[in-house]
Each structure stands twice: as C-alpha cells, then as structure tokens.
Amino acid sequence: MTNVLLIQPILKPLALRLLSNTPYSPGRSDRVKSLKTWRGEPMPHKHELFPDKLVDLHGHPMRVVTFHFPPRIFMEEDSDGNYNLYGVDIEVVRSLSKALNFTVSFVRPSDGEMWGWEQGNGTWTGLMGDLQHRKADIGVADLYIMEPYFAIIDMSLAYDIEYLCFVNPVPGPLPQWMALGLPFLVETWGAIFCTVLVGMLVFTLLAQMGFLGGHLHEAPWFQNGSNTCLLLVACVMNTAWTRVPTTSHLRIFMALWSLAFVILAVAYKGSLVSYLTVTLEQPPIDTHKQLLERGVSVGSIGDTLKRIMEKNADQHVRKLAQGYEQVQSTSEGLRRTVEGEAGHVLRTEVPTLKALHSQRHRFPALAPAGSFSFLESRGFLDYTIAVDYTDGRGRASLHAMKEYIAPFGIGLAYPKYVPFIAKFNRMIRRLTEAGLAEKYMADIILRRKQAKIGAAAEREGDQKERLGSDPESGVTPLSLDNLQGGFILLALGYGLGLLSAMAEGLFALATRPSESLARR
CATH class of the missing domain: 1.10.287 (Helix Hairpins)
Incomplete structure (x- = not known):
C-alpha cells in the first residue's frame, strides 16, 4: 500500500504527529517516515499528506519472469553459463527500471513451461502461475492483453500491437x-x-x-x-x-x-x-475460409486462444475453433505444420490456368491442405520463418497468413493489486508516445540481419578459399524442367500426327473396295 497516513498523538506539547510509510525504502528502518507535526495550524495540503512514493523506488529488486521468444525476447547463453538478454520486451522493462530506479533480475518460469495454461483447480502453470502465486513481480513475454488473464493477474497499458494469425506450408512452384x-x-x-x-x-x-x-x-x-x-x-x-x-x-x-x-x-x-x-509459386492459403475448406486442424499453446477464436465475429474462425488442438511448445506447433505439408505432397492438385489468371494479383489458395496449422503472433512467425525456415536462395517453406484473427495489445503482467501499476502505466504511455517500442524492434531486426550477413560472408569467404575462385558464375542454364512445356507440345504433335495418319489409312482402306467396284 502507498497511500497510508499514520496519526500519533503527542501529549507534551499537545500535538499530532503525521507519519507515512515508504513501501520501497532501501532498509527496514526507513519504512516509516515523519511528514509533519501538527499543532493546530491549518491542515496540510493533500500532496503533503500523500506524496508520490513511487517516483523513486530506491533500487528495489524486481523479479521478472520471462523466457526465450524471438523477436520479442532473446535469451542467449554465453560460454560462462550466463544469459545475455535483449529484445523489445526486455528493453521496455529496462527503460522502466532506469526511469523509476529499481533493479531487475530475469528468471525463467519455475516449472519450465512458457506462458502456461489453466489447470482444473483454477491455478495456472508457467509464467502466469508464477505471477498468480507471487513468485515474480513482473511478467513479460509477448503477452496479449486479454480478458481471461484478468481473473488471476493485472496488466499494463499496451506498448505495442501484435496480430494473431495462422502459419501454413508454402505449396511450392507451379509445374513448368x-x-x-x-x-x-x-x-x-x-x-x-x-x-x-x-x-x-x-x-x-x-x-x-x-x-x-x-x-x-x-x-x-x-x-x-x-x-x-x-x-x-x-x-x-x-x-x-x-x-x-x-x-x-x-x-x-x-x-x-x-x-x-x-x-x-x-x-x-x-x-x-x-x-x-523464374518459377512461379503457387498462391498460399491466406484466408480463414480457405483454411476451413481444406479441413485443416488448428492449434496453439494452451487453450486461451481457443476461447478467443470461439468468440470471434468471423464464422469461419468459430468453426476452426472446433478443431483446435493444444501443443506443448512453439517448436512442436511449427514441426507439426511442416510435417503436415510433407504428408500431403502426393495429393497436390494442379491448378487450372483459369484459376491462376482469374486473380492475377490476388491468387486464391491452391496449395494442398496440411493436417495442422499453427496459431501465433505475426511478429514471431515472420522472424522465425526468416531465420529458421528460409533457405540460402531466400525461399521460405512456411507462410504466415495475411488474414488475422484480431489485433492485440502487448503489455506487462503483474500479480493482482500491486501498487505500482498506475505509475508504470504513465511511464509506458510516455514510452509509446516517444516511439521507443518501434525503435527497439528496428534495432533488433538490424542486429539479427547484421549477424546473418556476417555469418554468410564468412561462409562464402571460406568456400572461396577452398575453391580458389568464385564457386558460381551467376549464370544458370535452362534445364529440361524449364522447357518441359515445349517438349510436351512436341510429343502432343507427334501423337496427333500419328493418330491422324492412322485414321487416314483406315479410311483409305475402308473406301478402296467401293472405288474399285464403281470403276467396273
């Protein structure tokens, strides 16, 4: 509690001593502070009786629960076993700690889960469970500001916006x-x-x-x-x-x-x-209607997102929620998505030319349906696809759908009824108005790109050193696969010519006896 006023009578001389608490004082002896001794003069103003006790937290230690979740949070272990943390959400917490003078220690969820989900007895696991049981002061991990969370935790104002969408396999190129x-x-x-x-x-x-x-x-x-x-x-x-x-x-x-x-x-x-x-790619699945028509089951971590889907205004999203499946981690969800695509390759339906040309700039999804589609934030999916599911030629094997379920604000999570929520919200509002969240994201993307370019340049240098020259000339000759259309037409011409020759021969044989009889 922060707005506490203690009144202590003093008999000699007759007066009242006004005291208050300092909830985030550096030592136990400083937790009670004397404000004023009142001897009958006009009453003090409100700001004198209830000063802002959160403008400086005096280095108070805050325990922040989080986990590795790029591009929001990077938790990289060094050679000494320590973790190097950075990311948009981490920088937001560090900015607040500098502005309000508190120290932070980042920890993982105590049970090894990620966000966690609700158990049968009303308790939660993972990050949510640590906040529910007050094992941490702040939770941060690309947290959506959603109504189901407010029963067990409190959340801050949004400092960023994220979109929830499905990811599907890229169908691959069209036949040449x-x-x-x-x-x-x-x-x-x-x-x-x-x-x-x-x-x-x-x-x-x-x-x-x-x-x-x-x-x-x-x-x-x-x-x-x-x-x-x-x-x-x-x-x-x-x-x-x-x-x-x-x-x-x-x-x-x-x-x-x-x-x-x-x-x-x-x-x-x-x-x-x-x-x-240049091979033309088949159009991927980009709408919930297309996903539903292909009978794909969907899912994500926990069942919180399932409840969000069930209340969605789009009827296709509500129907997709009926096939919702829980997964244990993002890696499992992405793996199931990729394996679902591999299991349906042989059932690929070749699109017609009319279907391709009907919407030249907005292709319909003609890809074969996978057995599973993972649901997650677009920022995470775009980053993961670029880093882990894109080959050296820049071709991705997964595609994040353009149509999204709903936009969600990203905020910090706290245990219920902590006193610093309003103060944190004022600082977060200043942070978002200054555009710092967008700057943090731009810095992260630039940092990852520089690391990827540096690694690629190092590999290319090693390869050139082994070969003694450039490994490729940059010119790719056309193969039989590129020119298969011409050979198919040629084979079709051969076949039609042979059939017509056979038909003419049969017709000549059929009409020859009648011609000889007519001559007689």
Missing part, C-alpha cells in the same frame, strides 16, 4: 509446362482464339468473293478453305508465307493480320522468357 499459358490472361487467350476463328472465316469469304467477282488471276490455291486457314495460322506463328495473294483486298487483310500478330507474338515471347526462367 504451365508457363506456356501464363503470359496472357484467360480473357486474352479467348480473344485470340475467337479472332483466329473469325479471321479464317472472313479471309475464306473474301477469297471466294474475289473469285466470284472475276478475279480469276488469283492462284487456285486460295480457293481451298483449308489452305487459307493454314496461311493465317502461319502468320500467327510469325513464319514465312507459303503463298502470296495478288488481289489488293487480300493483301490488305494479310498485312494488317500479320502486323497484329507480330505485336502479340513479341508480347508473348517477352513474357514467356520470364516465366521459363
């Missing part, structure tokens, strides 16, 4: 043969197909009208409709003309036709090169 159709949208392919059909009809009609109009000097080759169609297809493919018309109306038509398809061919070739050399 689909690159042949990706340069154009489905509507463009439809327009080209219709244009070719209409152009064949118009050109055949113009040729026949020319012959009927007396243009007999035109080559008889153009009287055949299949010949004119073959000529137009050759122009579409930018190949040389097999025949050249002599009449003006056909030449005008052919000139404009060739010019139009030169433009289309150049655009197609330019885009095709990029799709052949």
Whole structure:
C-alpha cells in the first residue's frame, strides 16, 4: 500500500504527529517516515499528506519472469553459463527500471513451461502461475492483453500491437509446362482464339468473293478453305508465307493480320522468357475460409486462444475453433505444420490456368491442405520463418497468413493489486508516445540481419578459399524442367500426327473396295 497516513498523538506539547510509510525504502528502518507535526495550524495540503512514493523506488529488486521468444525476447547463453538478454520486451522493462530506479533480475518460469495454461483447480502453470502465486513481480513475454488473464493477474497499458494469425506450408512452384499459358490472361487467350476463328472465316469469304467477282488471276490455291486457314495460322506463328495473294483486298487483310500478330507474338515471347526462367509459386492459403475448406486442424499453446477464436465475429474462425488442438511448445506447433505439408505432397492438385489468371494479383489458395496449422503472433512467425525456415536462395517453406484473427495489445503482467501499476502505466504511455517500442524492434531486426550477413560472408569467404575462385558464375542454364512445356507440345504433335495418319489409312482402306467396284 502507498497511500497510508499514520496519526500519533503527542501529549507534551499537545500535538499530532503525521507519519507515512515508504513501501520501497532501501532498509527496514526507513519504512516509516515523519511528514509533519501538527499543532493546530491549518491542515496540510493533500500532496503533503500523500506524496508520490513511487517516483523513486530506491533500487528495489524486481523479479521478472520471462523466457526465450524471438523477436520479442532473446535469451542467449554465453560460454560462462550466463544469459545475455535483449529484445523489445526486455528493453521496455529496462527503460522502466532506469526511469523509476529499481533493479531487475530475469528468471525463467519455475516449472519450465512458457506462458502456461489453466489447470482444473483454477491455478495456472508457467509464467502466469508464477505471477498468480507471487513468485515474480513482473511478467513479460509477448503477452496479449486479454480478458481471461484478468481473473488471476493485472496488466499494463499496451506498448505495442501484435496480430494473431495462422502459419501454413508454402505449396511450392507451379509445374513448368504451365508457363506456356501464363503470359496472357484467360480473357486474352479467348480473344485470340475467337479472332483466329473469325479471321479464317472472313479471309475464306473474301477469297471466294474475289473469285466470284472475276478475279480469276488469283492462284487456285486460295480457293481451298483449308489452305487459307493454314496461311493465317502461319502468320500467327510469325513464319514465312507459303503463298502470296495478288488481289489488293487480300493483301490488305494479310498485312494488317500479320502486323497484329507480330505485336502479340513479341508480347508473348517477352513474357514467356520470364516465366521459363523464374518459377512461379503457387498462391498460399491466406484466408480463414480457405483454411476451413481444406479441413485443416488448428492449434496453439494452451487453450486461451481457443476461447478467443470461439468468440470471434468471423464464422469461419468459430468453426476452426472446433478443431483446435493444444501443443506443448512453439517448436512442436511449427514441426507439426511442416510435417503436415510433407504428408500431403502426393495429393497436390494442379491448378487450372483459369484459376491462376482469374486473380492475377490476388491468387486464391491452391496449395494442398496440411493436417495442422499453427496459431501465433505475426511478429514471431515472420522472424522465425526468416531465420529458421528460409533457405540460402531466400525461399521460405512456411507462410504466415495475411488474414488475422484480431489485433492485440502487448503489455506487462503483474500479480493482482500491486501498487505500482498506475505509475508504470504513465511511464509506458510516455514510452509509446516517444516511439521507443518501434525503435527497439528496428534495432533488433538490424542486429539479427547484421549477424546473418556476417555469418554468410564468412561462409562464402571460406568456400572461396577452398575453391580458389568464385564457386558460381551467376549464370544458370535452362534445364529440361524449364522447357518441359515445349517438349510436351512436341510429343502432343507427334501423337496427333500419328493418330491422324492412322485414321487416314483406315479410311483409305475402308473406301478402296467401293472405288474399285464403281470403276467396273
């Protein structure tokens, strides 16, 4: 308690001694402090009777319970067995300790759990349990300010905002043969197909009208409709003309036709090169509806987030909560997510070209469903994916969904009814208004990037030293996988040509007896 006033009568001379407590005094002898001796003069002001006793905590030791949870908290052990702690949440606590003059000692949860969860008798384990049983003064570990916690602990104002979302496996690249159709949208392919059909009809009609109009000097080759169609297809493919018309109306038509398809061919070739050399990834799952349609079970640590999902305004989130499963740690949740993807690789559904082009800039999720999707904060997922689930080429194997369940404020946790909550809140409000939380996060990201770049440069230097030169020239030749679309078309042409030859041969054999009989 901080606002305590003690009144002690003094008989000689007749007066009243006013005293107060100093709850965070450095020694036991200083815990009672004399404020004033009152001898009948006007009563003291309120600020004299109840001074601010939390402006200086006189180095009072505070026990802070936390654990390793990047990028909020890094707990790295050195060679001497000591822990080097840093991170956004750690820096917030240290800023408060400097401003209010108290000392901190960081400890892990006494039972080895992380946040913990509620037991059947109403007690909690982990960090929450230590605060509930007053084994610590402050708890910090990416703590969401949520209503279920207030039954056992108190929490501060939010000093940062975090978003709760699911993580899913990255579905992987599309088959390379689909690159042949990706340069154009489905509507463009439809327009080209219709244009070719209409152009064949118009050109055949113009040729026949020319012959009927007396243009007999035109080559008889153009009287055949299949010949004119073959000529137009050759122009579409930018190949040389097999025949050249002599009449003006056909030449005008052919000139404009060739010019139009030169433009289309150049655009197609330019885009095709990029799709052949750079593999297009399948769109990942990004909405709760897509996750629900694929029958994926979800889960996280404890069941607190399950209760949050059950009360969510989105009906898809409430249905996902029915398949919620508890996991013991973040590593287990991520492992189950990755293994779920591995178990469904053989059941990958190849997306259609129409599905890909229907939303070029906002792909639907076409990935195979994994068996489990882990739920955690976006900051933690983005960091973990970048550090642990991204290969040397920068390709990630996990993807954090864009759609999130809800935003949550991040705050400090305390045992119930501790006296310094209001004072801490005022200091936290100043900290957030100054933008220090964002600065702490930027410094952490920069520090991790510099460490990763330094390690990569060291490995590259060692590799160059072993090889004596650059290990790679930077040029990657196209493989059979890149060009599989062309070979598939070639095989299709071989097959269709063989089938047509067989059909013509069978037709000739079937009609030959009737022809000989007609001659007789």
